[in-house]
Amino acid sequence: MKKGRSSKHLADGLNFIILPVVFCVLILFLSLGALYPCFKEFSEMSRSYFNSEDISIDPDCHDIFVPVEESSAVKEESVHEEKTVLDIKPKEQKNIPLSSVTYPYYGQRLGEVIIEDCQIYTALYFGDGNYELNNGVGMYSGGYIPGYGKTVMIAGHNNTAFNGFKYAQKGQKVIIRTYYGTYTYEITDIQVKQSTDSSAYDFSLNYENLIMYTCYPFDELNLTPYRCFVYAKLISGPVIDKNN
Amino acid sequence: MSDSGKRFNFKSVVYGFLSFILGFLLFLLSVCLVLKFTFFSKDFMLESMANSGYYEMTKDELCDELQDLGHASGLPDEFFDDFVRGLDMVEIERTYISAFYTGSSELVDTDKFKQSLIDAVNVYIDENNIDNKKADENSILHFVNEASSIYVKTVKIPFFEVLAKYIKNVDTPLTVAVIGIAAAVLAVAAIIFFTNRYKHRRYRYLTYGLGAGFLSVAVVPIVVYSSGIIPKINLATRSLYNLFVGYFNSLFMYFWIFAGILLFLSVIGFVVYRQKYLKAIGR
Numbered sequence: 001m002k003k004g005r006s007s008k009h010l011a012d013g014l015n016f017i018i019l020p021v022v023f024c025v026l027i028l029f030l031s032l033g034a035l036y037p038c039f040k041e042f043s044e045m046s047r048s049y050f051n052s053e054d055i056s057i058d059p060d061c062h063d064i065f066v067p068v069e070e071s072s073a074v075k076e077e078s079v080h081e082e083k084t085v086l087d088i089k090p091k092e093q094k095n096i097p098l099s100s101v102t103y104p105y106y107g108q109r110l111g112e113v114i115i116e117d118c119q120i121y122t123a124l125y126f127g128d129g130n131y132e133l134n135n136g137v138g139m140y141s142g143g144y145i146p147g148y149g150k151t152v153m154i155a156g157h158n159n160t161a162f163n164g165f166k167y168a169q170k171g172q173k174v175i176i177r178t179y180y181g182t183y184t185y186e187i188t189d190i191q192v193k194q195s196t197d198s199s200a201y202d203f204s205l206n207y208e209n210l211i212m213y214t215c216y217p218f219d220e221l222n223l224t225p226y227r228c229f230v231y232a233k234l235i236s237g238p239v240i241d242k243n244n
Numbered sequence: 245m246s247d248s249g250k251r252f253n254f255k256s257v258v259y260g261f262l263s264f265i266l267g268f269l270l271f272l273l274s275v276c277l278v279l280k281f282t283f284f285s286k287d288f289m290l291e292s293m294a295n296s297g298y299y300e301m302t303k304d305e306l307c308d309e310l311q312d313l314g315h316a317s318g319l320p321d322e323f324f325d326d327f328v329r330g331l332d333m334v335e336i337e338r339t340y341i342s343a344f345y346t347g348s349s350e351l352v353d354t355d356k357f358k359q360s361l362i363d364a365v366n367v368y369i370d371e372n373n374i375d376n377k378k379a380d381e382n383s384i385l386h387f388v389n390e391a392s393s394i395y396v397k398t399v400k401i402p403f404f405e406v407l408a409k410y411i412k413n414v415d416t417p418l419t420v421a422v423i424g425i426a427a428a429v430l431a432v433a434a435i436i437f438f439t440n441r442y443k444h445r446r447y448r449y450l451t452y453g454l455g456a457g458f459l460s461v462a463v464v465p466i467v468v469y470s471s472g473i474i475p476k477i478n479l480a481t482r483s484l485y486n487l488f489v490g491y492f493n494s495l496f497m498y499f500w501i502f503a504g505i506l507l508f509l510s511v512i513g514f515v516v517y518r519q520k521y522l523k524a525i526g527r
Contacts, residue, residue, distance in 0.1 A: 016514060019263070019452045019455070019456070020455030020456040020510075023264045023267045023453075024456050024463065026268075027268045028460060030268070048478065049477065049478055051476040051478055130309075134315060157315045158316070158318075159318045215316055220318055220379065221318045221368075221369065221383075222318065222379065222380050222387060223316060223317040223383055223390055225386065
């Protein structure tokens with residue numbers, strides 16, 4: 001008799017756990033069923049509102065620039081001797097297999113731009129957003145990288161990195177040092193055009209050409225719709241072998 | 245089975261069903277109240293903004309964006325430091341948020357911003373003796389318009405305009421729903437309480453309903469937090485990210501609060517049930 005009563009107590013006690021759990025499952029099932037159309041829409045939208053993984057930002061990923069000369073040829077020379085950037089002679093390198101060039105990604109520093117006659121010595125980044133232009137000059141990511149045999153386009157601010165373009169003249173040398181080679185260009189033309197003028201550049205050209213541009217006029221307090229375009233042709237530098 | 249046994253089973257099923265209805269209504273009431281106190285509350289949004297440091301961060305971000313524009317316009321960083329410091333971001337955001345909850349059409353007032361910026365630029369030109377030829381009026385206007393669009397982009401909250409129309413349209417029906425559900429909860433609880441002859445059974449069925457309500461409400465934040473979805477929200481700026489992570493954390497805190505209340509009530513219900521039950525069996 002006692003045993004029967006205690007098992008009834010146990011069953012009674014379990015009801016206080018089992019029944020709420022069963023009810024809870026039913027409540028959630030009914031709620032989800034009723035709201036399914038909304039949930040379905042939300043679950044599809046949530047893919048764009050939420051990342052599937054945690055984002056890890058590596059603060060060191062911005063700089064991949066190690067000059068070719070320093071990493072190979074120059075290291076073998078005396079390191080005690082003081083040298084300017086232009087004193088360092090690039091290692092002779094005519095062709096680079098495409099497979100050996102790691103394509104930079106947006107925001108990475110891939111080299112530097114030196115135009116001695118214009119007193120321009122600045123870092124070169126891949127991409128032309130605020131970060132890149134605040135820290136140097138930016139290569140348009142829709143263009144090509146030096147050595148690829150196509151149009152390379154670089155932008156910079158007229159009050160900082162590219163302020164020296166006010167001294168630009170035809171025939172001046174432009175040196176672009178990257179992590180895979182050093183390129184020398186010669187300025188061929190300087191033009192002022194509207195920022196919206198798409199005739200200022202041509203990415204379909206099949207020869208290496210460099211276009212650098214900045215706001216115009218210089219040293220003025222304004223946000224101008226004009227741009228100063230500086231065009232240059234390749235003189236020397238390793239060619240990226242696209243067939244390799 | 246005897247007649248009394250059948251009647252007991254039928255009664256158990258009926259009261260079990262009423263407990264389930266009570267649990268469901270408590271769950272609905274909790275969800276509606278959470279939404280009422282959070283999503284549909286202007287004060288909750290403003291509180292989340294203040295708690296997440298949104299105003300200060302927005303100010304910094306606006307300053308950074310304007311400084312970037314200044315790099316292309318010949319204005320130094322210090323100019324924008326001073327200019328942005330003079331902006332009352334708390335008031336600007338309050339006006340913006342209030343516009344949605346009150347149904348006003350004016351979202352971000354750019355006229356005041358533009359005028360302040362033009363005045364600041366003119367003061368800068370005078371102070372630095374900049375030649376008029378080097379500060380063309382049209383170019384300055386172009387700069388002010390660009391700065392204004394940055395300002396609007398910074399002040400605005402993405403998707404808020406889309407949600408605002410729901411906020412305006414659903415707020416009143418939600419209040420009616422809360423009152424209706426609360427009345428239904430009381431009605432079901434009253435039926436369970438007053439139609440049971442034995443006192444301990446009243447508390448048993450009420451406890452079932454309260455327990456089911458507690459579990460259902462608690463499951464929502466448990467599922468959300470165990471999925472780890474909140475910190476993965478995709479937002480472009482630090483201020484918005486901190487605001488929405490804080491906002492959702494506070495919102496789910498309300499779920500915990502309501503779950504806690506229901507748990508407390510169900511524990512009390514169980515304790516009372518035990519007392520009444522022991523009394524009924526003569527211990």
